[in-house]
Amino acid sequence: MATQLGLEGMPTRLFSCTPSRLTTWLDCPRRYRMTYLDRPTPPKGPPWAHNTVGAVVHLALARWWSEPRERRTPAVARALVDRAWTTDGFSDDAQAERWRGLAGDMVERYAATLDPADEPVGVERTVATRSASLAVSGRVDRVDLRGDELVVVDYKTGRHVLTTDDARGSLALALYALASARTLRRPCTAVELHHLPTGRVARFDHTEESLARHLSRAEAIGAEAVAAAEALAEGGDPADLFPPRPSRGCAWCDFARGCPAGLAAAGQPKKPWDGLAQEEVA
Numbered sequence: 471m472a473t474q475l476g477l478e479g480m481p482t483r484l485f486s487c488t489p490s491r492l493t494t495w496l497d498c499p500r501r502y503r504m505t506y507l508d509r510p511t512p513p514k515g516p517p518w519a520h521n522t523v524g525a526v527v528h529l530a531l532a533r534w535w536s537e538p539r540e541r542r543t544p545a546v547a548r549a550l551v552d553r554a555w556t557t558d559g560f561s562d563d564a565q566a567e568r569w570r571g572l573a574g575d576m577v578e579r580y581a582a583t584l585d586p587a588d589e590p591v592g593v594e595r596t597v598a599t600r601s602a603s604l605a606v607s608g609r610v611d612r613v614d615l616r617g618d619e620l621v622v623v624d625y626k627t628g629r630h631v632l633t634t635d636d637a638r639g640s641l642a643l644a645l646y647a648l649a650s651a652r653t654l655r656r657p658c659t660a661v662e663l664h665h666l667p668t669g670r671v672a673r674f675d676h677t678e679e680s681l682a683r684h685l686s687r688a689e690a691i692g693a694e695a696v697a698a699a700e701a702l703a704e705g706g707d708p709a710d711l712f713p714p715r716p717s718r719g720c721a722w723c724d725f726a727r728g729c730p731a732g733l734a735a736a737g738q739p740k741k742p743w744d745g746l747a748q749e750e751v752a
């Protein structure tokens with residue numbers, strides 16, 4: 471944990487976390503324990519093909535901004551997908567090859583909408599901030615400087631088209647806005663979800679009040695997770711402190727094979743490439 475001086479000058483322990491850690495606690499305390507506390511980490515299932523697609527697309531776009539301006543073309547974006555491609559999680563070479571093409575299409579189309587002369591102030595940039603009880607850090611896909619304001623940009627590659635409500639409700643995006651403002655020392659209230667398969671952008675402009683609401687929610691989530699971890703360290707029962715929270719999402723949980731409640735909720739175990747069917751966009 472990080473520390474900072476509290477009101478009386480006494481060091482205060484801060485909970486060091488990422489937005490993803492906080493949302494994992496919200497989704498399922500048991501998954502939180504297996505991801506962040508159990509060591510060695512319990513065995514995970516094999517890699518998911520849809521995660522491979524997402525990771526390659528993010529990497530290709532990050533590298534695209536590192537290219538000299540004259541090379542920031544849609545064709546180069548596609549070539550960067552080819553260079554970063556891996557076959558992790560696919561059923562066979564033919565399926566992997568087809569998805570390499572689809573991912574290349576997605577990135578090439580999206581790159582055509584970008585201005586190569588732009589220079590984002592952050593690409594895969596780590597940003598951080600502190601509150602009275604949290605030290606939050608995380609990596610943002612992109613931070614743009616538009617006029618005097620910073621805009622947090624998050625790339626999405628799944629099929630589900632995102633809305634303004636998704637941007638407004640995202641705890642992670644709100645924390646990234648606060649952390650970008652602090653790290654880059656400029657106002658940052660705008661957050662955008664860029665849906666790469668369709669090119670649609672969902673934007674929300676936070677106010678100080680809405681950011682403060684997200685931060686206080688993050689602090690409440692962090693306090694719960696810290697209390698559970700402390701009780702565990704004092705000999706508490708992990709099953710009580712970190713209960714499973716079964717849902718349809720269990721089908722995609724890396725730890726489902728070691729979680730009877732999750733297996734019961736998930737039904738038939740998913741194959742590593744099953745997520746592609748729900749990712750595909752015509």
Ligand code: SF4
Nearest residue numbers: 498714720723729732
């Ligand atoms: S399978 Fe479901 S209940 Fe079990 S740890 Fe994963 S998310 Fe939680």
